[in-house]
Amino acid sequence: MIVNRKVQTLDEFTIQQLRDVPQATGELSHLLRNIGLAGKRIHREVNKAGLVDILGDTGDVNVQGEEVKKLDVYANEQMMGVLRHGIACAGIASEELPDFVAFDDAKSIQSKYVCMFDPLDGSSNIDVNVSIGTIFSVYRRLSPIGTVVTREDFLQPGNRQVAAGYIVYGSSSMLVYATRRGVNGFTLDPSIGEWTLSHPDIKCPERGKIYSVNHGNFFQYDEKVRRYIEACQKKTKADGGPYTQRYIGSMVADVHRNLIKGGIFMYPGTIDRPKGKLRLMYECNPFAFIMQVAGGKATDGKTNILDIQPVELHQRTPLFIGSRLMMEELEQYLAS
Ligand code: P6P
Numbered sequence: 001m002i003v004n005r006k007v008q009t010l011d012e013f014t015i016q017q018l019r020d021v022p023q024a025t026g027e028l029s030h031l032l033r034n035i036g037l038a039g040k041r042i043h044r045e046v047n048k049a050g051l052v053d054i055l056g057d058t059g060d061v062n063v064q065g066e067e068v069k070k071l072d073v074y075a076n077e078q079m080m081g082v083l084r085h086g087i088a089c090a091g092i093a094s095e096e097l098p099d100f101v102a103f104d105d106a107k108s109i110q111s112k113y114v115c116m117f118d119p120l121d122g123s124s125n126i127d128v129n130v131s132i133g134t135i136f137s138v139y140r141r142l143s144p145i146g147t148v149v150t151r152e153d154f155l156q157p158g159n160r161q162v163a164a165g166y167i168v169y170g171s172s173s174m175l176v177y178a179t180r181r182g183v184n185g186f187t188l189d190p191s192i193g194e195w196t197l198s199h200p201d202i203k204c205p206e207r208g209k210i211y212s213v214n215h216g217n218f219f220q221y222d223e224k225v226r227r228y229i230e231a232c233q234k235k236t237k238a239d240g241g242p243y244t245q246r247y248i249g250s251m252v253a254d255v256h257r258n259l260i261k262g263g264i265f266m267y268p269g270t271i272d273r274p275k276g277k278l279r280l281m282y283e284c285n286p287f288a289f290i291m292q293v294a295g296g297k298a299t300d301g302k303t304n305i306l307d308i309q310p311v312e313l314h315q316r317t318p319l320f321i322g323s324r325l326m327m328e329e330l331e332q333y334l335a336s
Pocket of ligand 1: 121122123124214249250251252254277278
């Protein structure tokens, strides 16, 4: 009997990775599989959002002052649930919650990781069927194992991340995660309910032809940013162009596309929002980690995103992220 062994599931992959790292305890692999389970459940609800009454708002407002969509609430509950009931996470912080949550039961306080996440980013796009996503970031706790986690366990710079990833719920659902060993993408096969390795060892092309930015804010951007955007519009075949502008207002989808195809994504500071809109801990840091492992770069316009010392769970930062050579060209404009 021929057994199709080409398909490698997330479980098989993480266990194989475990074999390659002898001193590993398997907790990180277990945590990633927990997130994969939450992702399958969120995929199921996202995919039927148009069919059942989970569209529309709960009428609540989250800590960001944004209307909370029912799917946001569901996704947050799924992520919290799998991590609380797993054995690898001692606490979480979420875009949907005002403060971190310590898992203070006897088993969880023995865990060595904490996880931060945006359970459903881009949720304003749910009702119009645009791809949305879950973003997560994993750190080794600083406080002693066996104690309840503290705020310092969460306020670590992005360069201390152990793993980071996202799930994009689109034409198909994909889970992409990075450790220092590489970036790997898994496409959900709903027929068997498994994340299957479809994009091994993802590398971001060092140059692309896509630039992603909200042109509606153009006249609010710093003059140096505007000059770079205008340079993108003037690219010709002779200097690596012509570029195309792609921006669907869903960070996970926009950055995922640029990671795979090459490109640059920008959410600069504006006059109204000098720190921009995107959150450092559970939007920018995870993507910056993934992009750096894949060969790209990510800055706030001056500093590597991963080197920013956070002071607040929900702090925002401007973000420029993407292909290395495009980022280096941008940096020349910003330094001019
Ligand atoms: P704007 C979605 O609300 C989000 O947080 C990101 O996913 C997305 O990149 C950004 O906001 C879009 O913001 O201001 O361009 O609509």
